[in-house]
Structures are given as structure tokens and as C-alpha cells.
Amino acid sequence: MRVLASAVAFTLAVAASSAPAQQLPVRRQAKPTRPAITAEDLMSRLYVYADDSLAGRASGTPQHDKATDIIAGWAKQIGLAPMGDSGTYFQAVPLLRRAWVTSPVVVGEQTFTYQKDYGVFAQWRTKPFDGGEVVFGGLIGDTSVHLTADQTTGKIVVFGYTPDMAAKGLQAQFTSALTKPVGAAKAIVLPMLDEAPAAVRGYFMQGEMVTVPSTGPAMIMPPVIVASNAMTQALVGAPLNFAKWGTVTGRYTGKIELRDTPTSSRNVVAVLEGSDPVLKHQYVALGSHSDHVGVQPGAVDHDSLRAYNLEVERVKATLGDGKTPTPAQLAAIKVNVDSIRVIRRPRLDSISNGADDDGSGTVAMAEIAEALAGAKARPRRSVLFVWHMGEEIGLVGSDWYTKHPTVPRDSIVAQLNMDMVGRGGAADVKGGGPTYLGLVGSRRLSTQLGDLIETVNKMQKAPFTFDYTYDAPGHPENIYCRSDHASYARFGIPVAFFSTGLHADYHTVTDEASYIDYPHMASVSQLVHDVTLSVANAAARPVVDKPKPSPNAVCRQ
Ligand SMILES: [Zn+2]
Numbered sequence: 001m002r003v004l005a006s007a008v009a010f011t012l013a014v015a016a017s018s019a020p021a022q023q024l025p026v027r028r029q030a031k032p033t034r035p036a037i038t039a040e041d042l043m044s045r046l047y048v049y050a051d052d053s054l055a056g057r058a059s060g061t062p063q064h065d066k067a068t069d070i071i072a073g074w075a076k077q078i079g080l081a082p083m084g085d086s087g088t089y090f091q092a093v094p095l096l097r098r099a100w101v102t103s104p105v106v107v108g109e110q111t112f113t114y115q116k117d118y119g120v121f122a123q124w125r126t127k128p129f130d131g132g133e134v135v136f137g138g139l140i141g142d143t144s145v146h147l148t149a150d151q152t153t154g155k156i157v158v159f160g161y162t163p164d165m166a167a168k169g170l171q172a173q174f175t176s177a178l179t180k181p182v183g184a185a186k187a188i189v190l191p192m193l194d195e196a197p198a199a200v201r202g203y204f205m206q207g208e209m210v211t212v213p214s215t216g217p218a219m220i221m222p223p224v225i226v227a228s229n230a231m232t233q234a235l236v237g238a239p240l241n242f243a244k245w246g247t248v249t250g251r252y253t254g255k256i257e258l259r260d261t262p263t264s265s266r267n268v269v270a271v272l273e274g275s276d277p278v279l280k281h282q283y284v285a286l287g288s289h290s291d292h293v294g295v296q297p298g299a300v301d302h303d304s305l306r307a308y309n310l311e312v313e314r315v316k317a318t319l320g321d322g323k324t325p326t327p328a329q330l331a332a333i334k335v336n337v338d339s340i341r342v343i344r345r346p347r348l349d350s351i352s353n354g355a356d357d358d359g360s361g362t363v364a365m366a367e368i369a370e371a372l373a374g375a376k377a378r379p380r381r382s383v384l385f386v387w388h389m390g391e392e393i394g395l396v397g398s399d400w401y402t403k404h405p406t407v408p409r410d411s412i413v414a415q416l417n418m419d420m421v422g423r424g425g426a427a428d429v430k431g432g433g434p435t436y437l438g439l440v441g442s443r444r445l446s447t448q449l450g451d452l453i454e455t456v457n458k459m460q461k462a463p464f465t466f467d468y469t470y471d472a473p474g475h476p477e478n479i480y481c482r483s484d485h486a487s488y489a490r491f492g493i494p495v496a497f498f499s500t501g502l503h504a505d506y507h508t509v510t511d512e513a514s515y516i517d518y519p520h521m522a523s524v525s526q527l528v529h530d531v532t533l534s535v536a537n538a539a540a541r542p543v544v545d546k547p548k549p550s551p552n553a554v555c556r557q
Contacts, residue, residue: 024514027051035374037367037525039518045074045363046422050355050513057354058294059265059390059397060095060210067290071268071387074366078373080270080385083406090266093389093400097263099208105131105254107234112254117231119193119204120256121174121224125214128257129223132156132186136236138245140176141165145245153184156252158232160191160240170200174224182222187256189225191232191240202297210263212396223256265291267397268387269406272372274536276380283384283407284536285415285493286368286528287398287484288361289391292354293507301346302510308337309504310427317430349509356503356511360422362387364525371529379536381413388484391419398487413541414449415495416531417485421524422516424500429467434520437464437527438499440471440479446494446542449535453496456530462523467501474557481555490555492548498528 030048033041049070055063072089075082084091102114112118135155138145141162159177166173173192182188193201204226227235236243237250268290274280311333315325325333353359365385372383384407390396402409423429424436443450457463470479480486485495500520505511535542549555 024516026512026514028513033367033370035371037371037522037529039522041367041370042363042521042525043513043516043518045366046355046359046516046518047513049363050353050359052351052353054353056294056352057290057292058210059291059393060097060263061294064265064291064389068266068268068387068389071290071362071366072270075268075270075369075385078366078370080272080369080373083269083271083384084267085406089268089270091269091401091404091406092264092266093397094213095263095265095390095396096211096213096260097208098211099259099261101255101257101259103255105231105252107231107250107252110234112227112231112234115205115207117193118225118227119201120258121204121226125220125260126223126256126258127220128255129187130255131252134158134189134235134249134252136160136240136243136245136247136249137180137182139165139240140173140180142245147180147246149181149184151246152180152182154186155248156187156189156235157182157185158189158191158235158249160232160236160243166195170196177224185222187223187225187252189227189232189235189252191227191229193226193228196226198298199296205297210265210393212390212394213262223258225256265389265397267389267401268385269401270369270385271407272369272378272383272385274380274382275378279380279536280382281411282381282541283412284379284381284532285384285386285412285488286365286532287386287388287415287417287488288365288419289358289389289397289484290362290387291389291392291397292357292359293352293392296350296352296509299348299350300509302349303347304337305349305508306505306510308333309508309510311337313504314427352507352509353512355513355516356420356422356500357506358391358419359513360420360516360521361418364418364421364521364528367522367525368529368532372532379533381536381541383532383536384412391484395484395487398484402487402491409491409493412488412493414446414535415485415488415493416528417483417488417495417497418499418524418528419483419497420499420501420506422500422518422521423503423505424520425517428503429501431465431467432501434523435462435464436500436520437466437524438470438479438497438501439466439468440497440499441485441489442471442496443546444471444480444495445489445492445544445546445548447545449494449496449542452534452538452542453531456534457527459530460523460527464523464527470501478557480557486555490549490551490553492544494542494544496531498524500524
């Protein structure tokens with residue numbers, strides 16, 4: 001039986017190509033760390049920080065608070081001075097806990113329930129909703145439909161999609177519905193639930209979420225109900241392809257209310273005070289993010305998912321030019337992966353551990369701090385360490401810190417940001433390997449900063465080959481605007497973003513400590529340590545020789 005044979009061959013192939021030289025354990029006991037930056041110490045810290053017990057460190061959860069306790073414990077142990085609120089290591093960041101309050105939906109004889117037949121999009125505030133008259137809004141994509149605001153005002157508008165519109169995917173379906181005249185509708189119903197992938201279904205059915213208090217005028221929008229085909233058809237009373245748009249088709253009985261309660265999360269902020277009586281009032285800022293995306297709705301088989309994603313990445317790499325595998329290739333990969341299940345029991349997993357994203361940056365900062373604090377000579381300028389919460393929910397922590405800095409903002413001479421510095425192997429990125437490192441933004445405000453980093457790099461034991469691909473103006477990945485350095489750059493603070501790049505485990509349950517390349521991460525940390533020292537000891541702060549953006553402008557790469 002060949003497939004199995006190829007499956008075994010396939011498994012071995014994956015092991016050979018993807019895993020770091022030595023297969024690392026899933027769990028590992030932490031050992032005491034030493035001042036030097038070592039792979040061993042990074043491992044000790046990361047296995048603790050990316051452990052299942054922290055449940056993926058979603059902002060606003062008790063587990064994320066626990067994760068920030070761990071960081072504060074490290075800062076204290078290293079001897080950093082607290083620079084958060086009222087002499088603590090923590091800076092509170094206000095958040096909102098948004099809870100869904102729903103009731104079953106009754107349509108004639110049928111009853112539909114939340115988290116089974118429908119979910120709710122809750123990114124914005126909504127008026128409490130208690131049902132009402134249903135109007136069919138037509139098939140989105142059908143140009144003959146001319147819905148008017150009169151027809152939708154105070155109604156529950158149910159939409160359908162033409163086949164080609166449906167083929168455009170969820171995002172397009174969603175945004176297209178919101179371009180219709182539904183502003184004064186009581187609610188919008190979209191029949192997308194059945195086709196939605198698990199992660200998206202989970203998003204609409206999370207029951208509660210953490211979001212940021214809106215600063216501008218509160219945007220009150222009609223709730224968007226994402227329903228099964230059965231529920232939409234029952235509401236319209238006919239198959240959507242045959243229903244007449246603009247007609248009232250019946251009643252929706254059911255309640256939805258999104259209740260917001262103030263809550264908070266926290267940045268961890270600490271300082272290593274400089275030795276120079278004057279320059280110590282200037283700061284070199286280091287940044288990373290302490291949060292990740294938490295627990296996924298529904299467990300998956302860890303090993304199969306990883307084997308599948310690795311193979312997809314491998315095929316993509318062979319196809320080149322950003323091409324993606326054909327459905328046939330994906331089906332073949334799936335067949336092979338399924339046959340793995342025959343030879344070993346599934347390892348169910350629902351925790352997105354975020355070992356690389358951004359456990360790596362978080363522990364690298366602790367190692368850098370330990371080395372700087374343990375050195376005979378202190379840097380002349382002070383070093384500010386900010387472990388930001390909320391990067392995954394919209395750069396919330398760095399937005400808050402840079403708007404409410406605990407040191408004078410203009411005394412921050414540069415910000416060095418690390419997000420995902422634990423991979424970058426040949427199987428992860430094009431040109432990957434021990435000296436691969438992505439660098440973004442290093443000359444966007446200060447040519448001097450970019451030059452300084454190149455000079456320091458040349459003095460490394462094994463200098464990096466910097467990948468500036470993602471720094472290109474207008475680059476589609478828009479990395480310059482996608483992590484916490486962007487919050488500093490908008491205030492004209494020269495920044496440099498260090499990352500070993502994306503990989504097959506990105507934002508999945510398989511981003512675990514056992515797949516991290518620790519020697520590589522140690523050399524990245526050593527480079528950032530040396531750059532920090534070089535900026536901190538320089539006679540002058542990096543000169544901003546490029547135009548400063550306006551802080552409120554939308555970030556453009
Ligand atoms: Zn990240």
C-alpha cells in the first residue's frame with residue numbers, strides 16, 4: 001500500500017526539513033539564568049512563558065495578567081527599576097469586556113439558538129435588539145436589486161449572495177453587505193455561518209470579547225447576525241434564490257444585547273538607569289508584546305495540522321512568486337497527512353501558545369536586560385523596557401504607552417522592537433538560515449540609526465544578512481505599520497523592527513517553544529543588545545533627518 005509508504009517517507013521528510021537540528025521536548029524545566037545572553041537561558045524563559053498554563057495570553061484574561069507577573073518578576077530579579085504606574089512595573093491600560101446577551105430565535109415552529117445556528121459580529125456597539133419585522137434585502141451581487149433606506153429602516157434585513165459573490169469569500173461578502181442602505185435597519189442577517197471556517201465561526205460565537213473603549217463618538221450600528229442557511233431561509237420563508245427583495249417576509253423574535261463593562265490590562269514597564277549624569281535622562285526604548293491570541297474554539301490534531309501547514313509552505317516555496325498550491329495539491333497533502341493519523345494518536349490542541357509571536361521578543365528583552373544590568377559598565381543613557389499588551393487586538397498597549405509615556409516622550413531617542421525573533425530557518429523563509437534577519441524601518445526617520453545598526457552588525461561573530469524586503473515602500477505585508485514600533489514612529493521617534501519572519505506555525509496552535517531556533521534567537525538578542533549599547537553610549541542621539549509623520553495620520557508603509 002503505497003500512500004502509507006509515502007506517508008512514512010513524507011513524515012520523515014518533514015522532520016528532516018522543518019525541525020531544528022535537535023527535536024526539542026514539548027515540556028522543559030526552567031533553570032537559573034546567567035548574565036550572558038545564551039540559547040539555554042532563552043529556552044528556560046520561553047518554555048515558562050509559552051506554556052499551556054498561560055492559555056495563549058489573550059489580553060484582558062487572568063492568564064495574560066499572570067504572564068505579566070512573570071515578566072515583572074524577571075525585571076525585579078534583574079534589578080530593573082519599575083517605571084509603570086505609582087512606582088510599580090505595571091501601567092494599566094483601560095479595556096472593555098463586551099458580553100453577548102442573546103435569546104433563542106423563534107420563527108414559526110422553528111427555534112434557532114446562539115452558538116449553534118447563529119453568531120454575532122460585535123466589533124462595534126449596538127443598540128439592544130429585541131426582534132421585529134424581517135425584509136429580504138436581495139442577493140448581494142445581483143445588480144438588479146435597488147434596496148432603499150425606506151425599505152430597511154427599523155427592519156431586520158436578511159441578505160443572500162449570488163454564487164459569484166459567495167465565491168469571493170467572507171471578507172468581501174461582509175463588507176459588501178455593509179455598503180447597502182442599512183444604516184437605520186434594526187439588524188442585518190448574513191447567511192455565512194455554514195461556510196465559515198472554524199476560527200471565523202469561533203469569532204462570531206465567542207460570547208464575550210475584550211475591546212478598546214472608543215475615543216471618538218461612539219459608533220452605534222445595527223447588530224450583524226451571522227446565521228446558518230436554515231435560519232435565513234426560515235426568516236425569509238423561501239429559498240433565497242426565489243425570494244422577492246424588498247418584501248416583508250415575517251417576524252424575528254429574539255433578543256441580542258452587547259453589554260460593555262470597563263476592565264483593564266497592563267503594560268510592563270521598567271528601566272535600567274544610565275550611568276551618565278546628563279545622558280541618563282535620555283532613553284533607548286526596547287519593545288515587544290506580551291500578549292497573543294488565546295484559546296481557539298475547537299481543538300485540532302496538533303501534529304496533523306503542523307504537517308499539513310509545513311507541507312503547504314514547502315509547496316509554496318517550490319512554486320515561488322507567492323503562488324499558492326492548487327486545490328489538487330492541497331487535497332494530496334491532506335491525504336498524506338490523514339495517513340499519519342494511522343500511525344500515531346491525534347494530539348488535540350486548542351491553545352495558541354505564541355512561542356514565537358511574541359514569546360520570543362518578550363524573553364529576548366529579559367535576556368538583554370540581564371546582560372546590560374550584569375555588565376561592569378552601565379550604558380550612559382538609560383534603557384527603557386516596555387512589554388506591550390494588546391498588540392494582537394490593534395497595538396493597544398503601545399498606543400496607550402506612547403500617548404501616556406512614563407518618561408518624557410521626546411527623551412526617547414530610539415525604539416528597537418522585536419516581534420517573532422525565534423525562527424527564520426531555511427524551511428520558514430526564503431533565504432532563511434542562522435544569519436537571516438528581517439529589518440524594517442531602520443532608516444525611515446533616521447539614516448544614522450540604520451547606519452549604526454549595519455556597523456554594529458559587522459562586528460558580530462556571525463554578521464546577519466539583513467532582509468530589507470519587507471521595508472519596501474508600499475509592501476503588501478505592511479509590516480512597518482503592523483507592530484508596536486509604529487506607535488513610536490508616529491511621534492517621530494526613530495525605530496527599527498527586528499523579525500525572523502513568518503512561518504507555517506504563525507497564529508496557529510503549533511507556534512510552540514519546541515519549534516524555536518534558540519541559537520538563532522540568541523544571536524538576534526546579542527545584536528539588539530549591542531545596538532542598544534551603541535545608541536546608549538553614543539555622544540549624540542540619532543538625528544531625525546526624515547520628515548516626521550503627524551501622530552494622528554494613518555500609518556503608510
Ligand atoms: Zn506578534
